[in-house]
Amino acid sequence: MLHHLRTKLSLLLILIPSIVFSADNISISNAFIKKPRPGVDVTAGFATINSNIELKVMKVSNKNFKNIELHSMKMNYGVMEMRKLTEPKLGPNSPLVLTPGSDHLMLFGINKELKSGEKVDLTFLFNDNKGKDITKVFKFTIK
Numbered sequence: 001m002l003h004h005l006r007t008k009l010s011l012l013l014i015l016i017p018s019i020v021f022s023a024d025n026i027s028i029s030n031a032f033i034k035k036p037r038p039g040v041d042v043t044a045g046f047a048t049i050n051s052n053i054e055l056k057v058m059k060v061s062n063k064n065f066k067n068i069e070l071h072s073m074k075m076n077y078g079v080m081e082m083r084k085l086t087e088p089k090l091g092p093n094s095p096l097v098l099t100p101g102s103d104h105l106m107l108f109g110i111n112k113e114l115k116s117g118e119k120v121d122l123t124f125l126f127n128d129n130k131g132k133d134i135t136k137v138f139k140f141t142i143k
């Protein structure tokens with residue numbers, strides 16, 4: 001009985017710090033960048049970003065690229081149309097889904113050769129609903 005109680009108490013102690021320090025919980029999955037074709041300095045990136053708080057994506061950057069934008073993609077009379085997304089939102093139960101044929105990251109001006117399997121850090125600048133900056137660095141695999 002006492003042993004059981006002690007287990008519960010220690011479990012509680014382990015859990016407390018994570019509750020206190022993780023006010024925002026932002027995570028990424030399936031993050032990858034298409035390996036650019038030879039001689040082409042533009043490529044696309046994909047991922048699903050989950051957040052437990054309301055966020056807007058303000059900026060995405062990496063030193064190996066001149067510019068990174070978020071785009072939407074729609075079929076219009078048989079033509080693929082891409083549009084720049086301004087400050088796309090995500091939040092609880094509404095992840096930002098970047099997937100081939102739909103919304104995506106567009107990476108311009110690559111100044112380094114990227115190899116398959118290599119990991120690239122992209123820095124995401126978010127704003128929360130009070131306008132506070134939140135910066136996260138996510139790893140993207142070159143595929």
Ligand SMILES: [Cu+2]
Nearest residue numbers: 071082105106
């Ligand atoms: Cu695009």
